[in-house]
Amino acid sequence: MTQHATAAGKPAARKGRSELGIAALLGAAGAVVLWDASRLVVPYSVSDPVGPKALPIIIGSLLLVTAVLLAVNVLRGGRGQAEEGEDVDLSHPADWKTVLPLAGAFVLNILLIDVAGWVISGTLLFWGSVWALGGRNYVRDGLVSVAMALLTFYGFYFGLGIKLPAGILAGIL
């Protein structure tokens, strides 16, 4: 994120212009939608003059227009209001030391779930998330994680008839 202060150093502009990233995202999304729409074939049809193309073109244009307007708005010092909540404290900046390990635990689960099975990957997901969020009671956290994974595995199996992958523990569970 670039943190350039403008020459004037206005308070509104001081916080950096990372919100331009959102404008870029909207612009990219709009471009992709329009590009995708361009390769749709519109068959001649009296009863369907709208065709498959019309709505994507409208939506893509809407995204492009909002992207431009948002960029202008941000450059003029406009800021989106970050969401507040009961457990949210906006006085400190985003804490990436918590978010990145959380995302890591999430990705690990994606990689492991089909191979190692839900009981293992789910335990790691829960335990990793608790650790990332500041839980340091390793034994209790570990026991809770295993219990959660096992309970959901059997709960889904017996309660809902959904067979979560057993993975390498296939014979044991």
Next chain:
Amino acid sequence: MDTFNLLLQGFSTALTPMNLMFACLGVLLGTAVGVLPGIGPAMAIALLLPLTYNLEPTSALIMFAGIYYGGMYGGSTTSILLNTPGESSTVITAIEGHKMAKAGRAAQALATAAIGSFVAGTIGTALLAAFAPVVVKFAVSLGPSSYLAIMILGLLTVTAVLGASKLRGFASLGLGLAIGLVGLDPVTGQQRLVFGIPLLSDGLDIVVVAVAIFAVGEALWIAAHLRRSKTSTIPVGQPWMGKQDWKRSWKPWLRGTALGFPFGAMPAGGAEVPTFLSYSVEKKLTKHPDEFGHGAIEGVAGPEAANNASAAGTLTPLLALGLPTNATAGVMLAALMQFGIQPGPLLFQNEPILVWGLIASLFIGNTLLLLFNLPMAPLWAKLLRIPRPYLYAGILFFATLGAYAVNLQAFDLVILLVLGALGFAMRRFGLPILPLIIGLILGPRIEGQLRKAFQLSAGNISGLWNEPVAVVVYLLVALILCWPLVALAWRRFRPAKAAAREAALERDPHQIRL
């Protein structure tokens, strides 16, 4: 007395042991998520959607409605005891309610909130039962052009009227509509935004998107800004009210209900505006103006009633037109579609057992909530002590589990993470969540109605405004879109008044938003 008979039939559906159990489960879960920080009814229902695939639709919806109503009750408990409203609709409750709690009147604040919610919820549900069939009778006579216009109106009001920034609302709407495009075009069968990935050709599962935006995005966002300092909860005993409290509460309850229901039923009413209105009305009418700002019971009773009555109001367009006007209603509509039930005016005809069972269950749920909440408030308050790492790890854990269980494919988890990151960014940069969800749900249906309108008019463009209702609604749409221009012109030609307005805005931003 036809409605009355249908309602009786509804009670016979809702009172079966199975459905009664789901109503109980729903209100308990709802109160819990209302009390717990960081998790609200919309997220709770989204997380439960995958688990209810195999349930009877009626039972599942009874449970979801219980969660919706329960969330309102639980939310007020947190507002009063903790002074950190989780939902914008309980902001007002926190103002006077928390002051009351600090002054040692927490028990009375909780009691007037709970009983007021019960009164408002019951009257609101009765109004729903009375009005929804009338709306349906009117709506079934409408053709696709009118229906299209109404859906566009719903989409625009949610985007342009609610929220702090219209521009960011439209950005969010665009993203939601784009996500809704993914998959096969329903008429020609061509792939849109599939990028050659076969797993995308069925479209993105609404369940996965909802879980990603509501649960994963929220959990990541809170994790990034987790409050490290301990918040203090005011200890509370059994809620009760004295004779004087009753005397001062019952009128605000009724006035709050009268404000809440119509606003909830309007396409962009929501719960915020009526609670603000109710507060200022009570402030004007009170015989104890000195107490306002220091814990006036009227300031809790009125807004809480307005809040709950608006919840009942919200269900009117949802059930009668298939038009969701807030996040929870949006997720409930997604639930209906998940069960293969076509939302819209025909719902009352095609699924009378479900609809009337649901409405009857709201009466039951409201009563259960009063019974659970009055004696158990101290117990609910204990939920606030749950260790935060467990709470947010649990949200991520169940989000993953639910999204995976839909199709048992890890690919859905990748989508979950990507859209979760989007949800995070939207919260960071103030893009409202609601337009995305409503756009995702209504987008495909708007396209369907648009093409149906043309099919019926044999490709003639006048098919879009061949009904008077459609014309009126489009005029409303135009008015909403042009409103900023009108306001601008007004300000330019009335500089004196505008200056006064600006000054007022600086003093009290809420006042002007009304």
